[in-house]
Amino acid sequence: MKALVTGGSGFLGGALVRRLVRGGDYEVAVLARPTSNLRDLADVIDRVEIVTGDLTDQVSLERATKGVDVVFHSAARVDDRGTRAQFVAENVTATENLVRAAKRNGVSRFVFVSSPSALMDRDGGDQIDVDESLPYPRRYLNLYSETKAAAERFVLASNTPDFTTCALRPRAIWGAGDRSGPIVRLLGRAAEGTLPDLSYGKQVLASLCHVENIVEACVLAAASENVGGKPYFIADAEQTDVWSFLGEVATDLGYPKPTRQPNRRVLDAIVATIETVWRIPFVATRWSPPLSRYVVALMTRSATYDTSAATRDFGYRPLVDRDTGLADFLAWLETQGGVTALNAQI
Numbered sequence: 001m002k003a004l005v006t007g008g009s010g011f012l013g014g015a016l017v018r019r020l021v022r023g024g025d026y027e028v029a030v031l032a033r034p035t036s037n038l039r040d041l042a043d044v045i046d047r048v049e050i051v052t053g054d055l056t057d058q059v060s061l062e063r064a065t066k067g068v069d070v071v072f073h074s075a076a077r078v079d080d081r082g083t084r085a086q087f088v089a090e091n092v093t094a095t096e097n098l099v100r101a102a103k104r105n106g107v108s109r110f111v112f113v114s115s116p117s118a119l120m121d122r123d124g125g126d127q128i129d130v131d132e133s134l135p136y137p138r139r140y141l142n143l144y145s146e147t148k149a150a151a152e153r154f155v156l157a158s159n160t161p162d163f164t165t166c167a168l169r170p171r172a173i174w175g176a177g178d179r180s181g182p183i184v185r186l187l188g189r190a191a192e193g194t195l196p197d198l199s200y201g202k203q204v205l206a207s208l209c210h211v212e213n214i215v216e217a218c219v220l221a222a223a224s225e226n227v228g229g230k231p232y233f234i235a236d237a238e239q240t241d242v243w244s245f246l247g248e249v250a251t252d253l254g255y256p257k258p259t260r261q262p263n264r265r266v267l268d269a270i271v272a273t274i275e276t277v278w279r280i281p282f283v284a285t286r287w288s289p290p291l292s293r294y295v296v297a298l299m300t301r302s303a304t305y306d307t308s309a310a311t312r313d314f315g316y317r318p319l320v321d322r323d324t325g326l327a328d329f330l331a332w333l334e335t336q337g338g339v340t341a342l343n344a345q346i
Contacts, residue, residue: 001025001026001027001069001070002026002027002028002029002067002068002069002070003020003026003027003028003029003068003069003070003071003072003222004029004030004031004051004064004065004068004070004071004072004107005017005020005028005029005030005031005072005074006030006031006055006071006072006073006074006075006098007073007074007075007076007113008030008031008032008036008038008041008048009030009032009036009037009038009040009041010074010075011040011173011177011178011179011180011181011211012074012113012173012211012214012215013030013072013074013075014040014041014177015175015177015211015212015215016072016074016215016218016219017030017041017044017048018041018043018044019215019219020219021044021047021048022044023219026070027049028047028048028049029048029049029050029051029064029068030048030049030050030051031051031053031054031055031060031061031064031075032050032051032052032053033052033053033054034052038050040177051063051064055075055090055094055097055098056089056090056093056094058097058101061097061098061101062101062104062105064101065098065101065102065104065105065107066105067105068102068105068107069107069108069109070107070108070109070110070111070222071098071102071107071109071110071111072111072113072218072222073095073098073110073111073112073113073155074113075094076090076091076113076144076148076151077090077091077144077147078144079144079288080142080143080144080278080288080289080292080294080295081284081285081286081287081288081289082143082284082285083281083284083285084143086285087143087144087146087147088147088150091144091147091148091150091151092147092150092151092154095112095151095154095155096151096154099154099155099158099165102163103158103163107163108162108163108164109163109164109165109222110155110158110163110164110165110166111165111166111168111218111221111222112151112152112155112165112166112167112168113167113168113170113214113218114148114151114152114155114167114168114169114231115144115145115148115169115170115171116169116170116171116233116303116305117141117144117145117148117171117294118136118145118148118149118152118169119134119135119136119137119149119169120137120140120141120145120297120301120303121137121138121139121140121141122137122139122140122141122293123139124137124301125301126301126302126303127301127302127303127304127305128205128302128304129304129305129306130233130303130304130305130306131233131305131306131308131309132230132231132232132233132309136149136153137149141293141294141297142292142293142294144294145294152167152231155167156229156230156231157229159228159229164225164227164228165228165229166221166227166228166229166230166231166232167230167231167232168214168217168218168221168231168232168234168310169231169232169233169234169305170209170213170214170217170234170235171206171207171208171209171235171303171305172206172208172209172298173209173210173211173214174208174209174210174211174325174329175210175211175212175320175325175328175329176211176325176328176329176331176332177211177332178211178329179336179342179345180342180345182298183249184339184342184343185343186246187246187249187250187253187255187339188339188340188342188343190246190250190253190255190256190257190258191250191253191255191338191339191340191343192340193255193256195246195258196258196260196261196262197243197257197258197259197260197261198243198261198262198267198296198299198300199242199243199261199299199300200261200264200300202300203241203243203244203302204241204242204243204299204300204301204302205239205240205241205242205302205303205304206239206240206242206302206303206304207233207235207236207239207240207303207304207305207307208235208236208240208322209234209235209236210236210318210319210320210322210325212319212320212325213234213235213236213318213319213320214234216316216318216319217232217234217310217314217316220314220315220316221310221314221316223314224313224314224315226312226313226314227313227314230309230313232307232309232310232313232316233305233306233307233309233310234305234307234310234316235304235305235307235318236318236320236321236322236325237317237318237321237322238321238322239304240322242299243258246258249326249330252330253330253333253338253339267291267296270291271291271292271293271296274289274290274291274292275289275292275293277289278292
């Protein structure tokens with residue numbers, strides 16, 4: 001069996017590549033740009049085929065999918081930086097072209113790493129213990145949410161008896177090795193003393209997803225006969241009180257807990273102004289906005305997910321609990337010079 005992984009230079013993609021290589025059930029290929037930094041694959045790189053190319057290049061996709069049995073598609077444009085054209089090209093068109101190339105070349109399985117953000121309504125509220133019956137929203141929070149939803153729908157609609165597709169929806173993937181994810185960025189702001197407390201006295205619950213747990217889900221889903229054309233929420237066993245968790249980790253790292261609560265009306269006005277400015281292509285293509293409606297929603301709305309469908313259809317159970325994952329993450333942070341050093345590299 002041969003697997004192709006996109007996003008292999010990233011946090012999740014790299015963890016998945018290492019798992020597949022060490023598991024020994026797959027030959028592994030990675031689609032990577034010539035400029036991609038593959039340092040986190042150093043210990044397995046001699047056992048990985050590097051296919052040089054780009055998701056936006058059709059020739060690359062044809063070459064990368066030849067002789068492949070399973071595609072794990074984890075690459076995406078994920079932050080708030082970029083124009084609509086960039087998000088559509090990298091998240092939607094690239095996924096569509098990868099699916100078509102995979103089909104033409106006889107790939108039998110396609111595992112798409114989606115996101116619960118694809119289900120977050122711009123004007124919605126808390127989502128508590130929701131399952132896969134939750135519909136797509138009428139209005140999306142941002143371009144990332146909108147284009148991930150469009151890509152997910154295309155992948156699922158492409159399922160056939162000879163081409164099994166599924167979509168996995170982890171939120172806020174975290175763990176040792178995470179150099180630029182949401183938790184690292186938030187802790188970086190805590191270290192600077194600039195992270196406000198957006199809880200406003202409310203408990204904000206979230207189903208986070210440790211990187212080893214979503215990797216486990218990818219491997220299990222790729223081998224299951226029950227996943228065709230279906231989406232699945234993937235999460236840690238624990239529900240996390242976001243602001244309590246951030247305060248605990250900040251304290252462990254020697255940083256003050258976030259306590260400053262901005263006026264909500266003022267905050268909303270600032271976000272609206274920022275989003276207006278970031279519609280200008282010159283700005284949107286060069287910098288990530290300091291704050292967005294999407295980030296505020298993630299930090300103020302509870303979002304917890306029922307993962308029983310994943311357990312039923314491919315036996316998913318979290319491998320790593322939060323306490324173990326946190327201890328490993330903090331120990332790894334020390335080896336990297338701390339969260340401030342990591343944020344300086346973003």
